[in-house]
Amino acid sequence: RGGIRELFQLHHGQHESCSPFGPGSRCCQVHDNCYGEAETVHKCNPYWTFYSYECSEGKLTCKDNDTKCKEFVCNCDREAANCFAKAPYIEENYNINLN
Secondary structure, three states: OOOOHHHHOOOOOOOOOOOOOOOHHHHHHHHHHHHHHHHHOOOOOHHHOOOOEEEEOOEEEEOOOOOHHHHHHHHHHHHHHHHHHHOOOOHHHOOOOOO
16 A cells, blocks of 8 residues: 555645644644654655555554554554544635645
């Protein structure tokens, strides 16, 4: 599987779902910081690190990742997914123009 981040279209710190006007912005900040740590501390490229995971009964689990980078990036995305799942949806922010 590609990665959990594909579910949220998370790309290079520019998250469409990460309006500064909602609780999801905290999730984005934590995710960006985690990716930053992946790059600087673990020398990974989180945007090109593909890993395995399972989703069962609403629980995401990183599975059978044979490198430190795969496991670390999977956990970054898993934490982001869990954070977004807890954040309320704000309909007024749908398709908001951030420019």
